[in-house]
Amino acid sequence: NAGVTQTPKFQVLKTGQSMTLQCAQDMNHNSMYWYRQDPGMGLRLIYYSASEGTTDKGEVPNGYNVSRLNKREFSLRLESAAPSQTSVYFCASREFGVGTEAFFGQGTRLTVV
């Protein structure tokens, strides 16, 4: 099973460029999440989607937009990239509920120059 698949794995952008990070899961999970990981700060929640058709802001949503395209896919868009958005981005999915664990993609390493 593929689990959670993120594309691309690496990306370099110039300041002001836009791009979309793609995430797809094949586990039929209802909830999906986007995080960014920076040294010493753990994983911070950018946006999440509790179920198909809903999205909500997390801790650090500024500069990002998301789309829950269908139950499988949850994309993250940077409209005008900034150097502060240089980070490793992780997508995750989990079944709806408190006690269910999240499954993570392998991450996208994004550098904005």
Place this chain on the structure above:
Amino acid sequence: AQSVTQLDSHVSVSEGTPVLLRCNYSSSYSPSLFWYVQHPNKGLQLLLKYTSAATLVKGINGFEAEFKKSETSFHLTKPSAHMSDAAEYFCVVSAFSGTYKYIFGTGTRLKVLA
């Protein structure tokens, strides 16, 4: 709202000695708690989870954690460290507060000395 605090950003132990990684949580509702491990330049792997059943939870690779409601803690332990345990460890809290957020601590980097 919920949050989690990992009390040590770095922990060093000698191979063969016990490991203790500390995590405190805050939640207005009954939480579920998780520990993940991340090896360098790798993804995240679930070690164990607590979901209101037994308070002592056993995970993979000899790790275990004890949920203590009175202390709002969920510390991760292992009796004997191995070189392969060197990694970053994250404590996660999840509780229903209108929606099901999944909130990470800032991580503890474990170094194992030969």
